[in-house]
Amino acid sequence: MERRHKEAMESLEEIAGLFYDQLDKGNIPEIGIATRSKSNIVFHKKSGVWKYGKSKSTRSAKKLNGARMILRTLYMLDFIREMIDREKSSTLREMYYISEGWEKAKFGDQNESDRLAEDMEIITSCLREDFKLRPEEDGARLIGDITIKERTRKGDIRTINCRDDVGDSGYTIPYNVEEEKVNFQDIGVDFIIAIETGGMFDRLVENGFDETANALLIHLKGQPARSTRRVMKRLNEEEGLPVVVFTDGDPWSFRIFASIAYGAINSAHLSEYLATPSAEYVGITASDILNYDLPTDKLSANDITALEQELQDPRFNTRFWRDEIETMLEIKKKAEQQALAKYGLDFVTDTYLPEKLGELGLL
Amino acid sequence: MERRHKEAMESLEEIAGLFYDQLDKGNIPEIGIATRSKSNIVFHKKSGVWKYGKSKSTRSAKKLNGARMILRTLYMLDFIREMIDREKSSTLREMYYISEGWEKAKFGDQNESDRLAEDMEIITSCLREDFKLRPEEDGARLIGDITIKERTRKGDIRTINCRDDVGDSGYTIPYNVEEEKVNFQDIGVDFIIAIETGGMFDRLVENGFDETANALLIHLKGQPARSTRRVMKRLNEEEGLPVVVFTDGDPWSFRIFASIAYGAINSAHLSEYLATPSAEYVGITASDILNYDLPTDKLSANDITALEQELQDPRFNTRFWRDEIETMLEIKKKAEQQALAKYGLDFVTDTYLPEKLGELGLL
Numbered sequence: 001m002e003r004r005h006k007e008a009m010e011s012l013e014e015i016a017g018l019f020y021d022q023l024d025k026g027n028i029p030e031i032g033i034a035t036r037s038k039s040n041i042v043f044h045k046k047s048g049v050w051k052y053g054k055s056k057s058t059r060s061a062k063k064l065n066g067a068r069m070i071l072r073t074l075y076m077l078d079f080i081r082e083m084i085d086r087e088k089s090s091t092l093r094e095m096y097y098i099s100e101g102w103e104k105a106k107f108g109d110q111n112e113s114d115r116l117a118e119d120m121e122i123i124t125s126c127l128r129e130d131f132k133l134r135p136e137e138d139g140a141r142l143i144g145d146i147t148i149k150e151r152t153r154k155g156d157i158r159t160i161n162c163r164d165d166v167g168d169s170g171y172t173i174p175y176n177v178e179e180e181k182v183n184f185q186d187i188g189v190d191f192i193i194a195i196e197t198g199g200m201f202d203r204l205v206e207n208g209f210d211e212t213a214n215a216l217l218i219h220l221k222g223q224p225a226r227s228t229r230r231v232m233k234r235l236n237e238e239e240g241l242p243v244v245v246f247t248d249g250d251p252w253s254f255r256i257f258a259s260i261a262y263g264a265i266n267s268a269h270l271s272e273y274l275a276t277p278s279a280e281y282v283g284i285t286a287s288d289i290l291n292y293d294l295p296t297d298k299l300s301a302n303d304i305t306a307l308e309q310e311l312q313d314p315r316f317n318t319r320f321w322r323d324e325i326e327t328m329l330e331i332k333k334k335a336e337q338q339a340l341a342k343y344g345l346d347f348v349t350d351t352y353l354p355e356k357l358g359e360l361g362l363l
Numbered sequence: 364m365e366r367r368h369k370e371a372m373e374s375l376e377e378i379a380g381l382f383y384d385q386l387d388k389g390n391i392p393e394i395g396i397a398t399r400s401k402s403n404i405v406f407h408k409k410s411g412v413w414k415y416g417k418s419k420s421t422r423s424a425k426k427l428n429g430a431r432m433i434l435r436t437l438y439m440l441d442f443i444r445e446m447i448d449r450e451k452s453s454t455l456r457e458m459y460y461i462s463e464g465w466e467k468a469k470f471g472d473q474n475e476s477d478r479l480a481e482d483m484e485i486i487t488s489c490l491r492e493d494f495k496l497r498p499e500e501d502g503a504r505l506i507g508d509i510t511i512k513e514r515t516r517k518g519d520i521r522t523i524n525c526r527d528d529v530g531d532s533g534y535t536i537p538y539n540v541e542e543e544k545v546n547f548q549d550i551g552v553d554f555i556i557a558i559e560t561g562g563m564f565d566r567l568v569e570n571g572f573d574e575t576a577n578a579l580l581i582h583l584k585g586q587p588a589r590s591t592r593r594v595m596k597r598l599n600e601e602e603g604l605p606v607v608v609f610t611d612g613d614p615w616s617f618r619i620f621a622s623i624a625y626g627a628i629n630s631a632h633l634s635e636y637l638a639t640p641s642a643e644y645v646g647i648t649a650s651d652i653l654n655y656d657l658p659t660d661k662l663s664a665n666d667i668t669a670l671e672q673e674l675q676d677p678r679f680n681t682r683f684w685r686d687e688i689e690t691m692l693e694i695k696k697k698a699e700q701q702a703l704a705k706y707g708l709d710f711v712t713d714t715y716l717p718e719k720l721g722e723l724g725l726l
Contacts, residue, residue, distance in 0.1 A: 166529075169536070
């Protein structure tokens with residue numbers, strides 16, 4: 001059994017032990033969990049990311065709902081133990097269906113079971129991957145001159161160069177990218193470009209920009225999956241590769257950047273594992289819309305609300321972001337990264353990215 | 364230049380020639396295009412697929428809209444010629460943005476430019492890929508013992524075994540899978556299982572079902588992209604591999620099966636390229652919901668309407684489909700493929716699929 005899974009199992013057994021001791025002493029079982037809200041997000045200076053603060057809520061068997069959640073917790077611990085023993089894993093959706101057999105502990109819907117799995121992460125400081133649970137998310141693709149070693153499902157180690165040993169669609173990031181599964185052998189690139197849309201990823205691949213810029217290209221597929229953020233974090237931390245994020249120019253894309261650089265609000269307990277605080281933004285800005293005279297769409301009411309919320313969001317409280325968000329609210333326009341094609345298929349690799357990457361000293 | 368692109372270019376030049384001749388003779392330019400509606404779909408006995416019938420609509424420069432479409436057509440021909448000359452390709456979205464520079468021929472939205480690209484396919488009997496146009500769609504993944512040869516963007520041929528040379532996420536299907544790009548070298552599997560959801564794909568991979576069943580596993584990612592359907596069609600036709608389709612049990616999944624087996628209504632001009640008429644359905648049926656007592660969701664009003672439409676759809680006019688659709692309407696329930704996890708993570712590979720594949724003589 002892998003060390004990580006063994007530690008996860010021990011942490012989960014501690015939870016069961018806690019309930020046992022409470023019952024043994026004649027007390028009503030209860031457990032405290034960090035409150036998961038915007039007001040309980042605090043900046044952690046040492047690691048440069050946003051994490052949950054000290055506020056806690058208590059889940060107690062005094063009430064029917066609390067008692068049911070504690071029963072579910074115990075069933076879930078048992079299911080995870082079985083998976084770790086049998087070297088199996090399951091999707092969150094499968095776990096939800098498996099709970100159909102848990103009688104009184106059955107979940108009402110998948111949100112409940114997903115959330116309980118996250119609670120287990122928060123309480124134990126383990127990752128969902130340590131529990132052998134994984135999402136439906138499809139892996140994102142990457143292409144560029146790095147050589148990884150992947151331990152396959154059969155246990156052997158496969159060495160794959162992500163430029164020379166793969167097709168033009170690149171290497172697909174597996175759902176588990178922890179050390180037990182993925183390691184980096186050779187790094188032939190200088191930095192990472194994380195790209196929001198598949199169309200733009202394929203554009204940079206076709207134009208050979210991974211080689212021109214000596215960069216690793218990663219397709220984010222919108223809001224990136226955990227495994228995608230984790231792979232960037234590991235390459236940044238272990239191999240010292242700078243990360244730049246190339247997105248559309250709209251409030252939702254700004255949030256994609258924030259979740260990569262600072263951590264996401266609904267997974268703040270994982271910020272240290274997932275966030276890359278030194279990541280830089282090279283996506284479309286309101287200034288770019290004006291300077292390059294890009295094709296735009298009008299901001300919707302939802303877009304405007306989202307931008308206004310971002311002005312209140314501590315993660316965007318810098319001069320650069322305040323200026324860009326305010327300009328976007330003034331011009332009332334957003335633009336996609338593919339809008340750069342207005343100036344031809346090569347404009348993004350001949351002009352736009354070299355300008356942005358030049359400013360950062362990366363090209 | 365590849366033969367396919369050369370032929371596409373010649374066909375497109377014929378369109379330009381047609382307009383030229385019409386103008387030369389002092390006539391108003393016009394062009395006829397197959398009507399794209401359910402009523403103009405006919406069964407083509409020889410190939411076993413549904414295609415557009417004889418009904419045509421005429422686009423004429425007599426009216427402003429028609430004139431504008433003819434102008435756009437000419438701009439598009441020119442853009443495609445440039446791409447073929449320069450060995451470039453572009454997404455449909457990039458083409459839409461490029462049209463920003465076409466002044467009076469600018470498109471109002473991307474639907475218009477996508478549709479015109481499809482019109483060009485219908486008129487010329489070429490594929491969008493021949494025009495160097497591609498969608499945003501992300502490639503689906505496959506895993507199993509087949510060896511493919513992929514011509515990379517640099518022009519060299521890369522040989523990849525889709526079980527032994529890839530990570531556990533498998534080989535990602537590129538957006539172009541025509542012979543100029545992808546060919547099959549060795550086939551070590553007996554048949555293909557096409558799977559709707561990523562969770563179920565990963566389940567079969569984890570359980571090693573590709574090896575137990577000696578099958579190629581393909582992840583459909585919901586309604587499959589053209590390249591996914593094309594790869595199945597080619598493996599079926601060129602290598603004689605039977606195809607089975609494993610989906611959720613709801614009206615939308617039935618349509619996924621129909622689009623694989625019989626062709627989709629909005630791309631009926633491509634049925635011969637994309638459809639695999641011998642494909643068999645091994646997805647969840649209403650009978651399975653009853654026989655296996657699966658966890659279900661209630662049919663929504665939309666689900667019911669979709670099922671009723673399917674009873675009118677010539678593609679579902681078989682005893683099997685009528686029975687299953689009527690039973691589903693009676694029990695008013697649908698189920699996901701992952702609902703099989705109610706009986707544990709191995710039920711699908713130990714019981715469900717062996718039963719279904721046994722009936723078909725594939726296992």
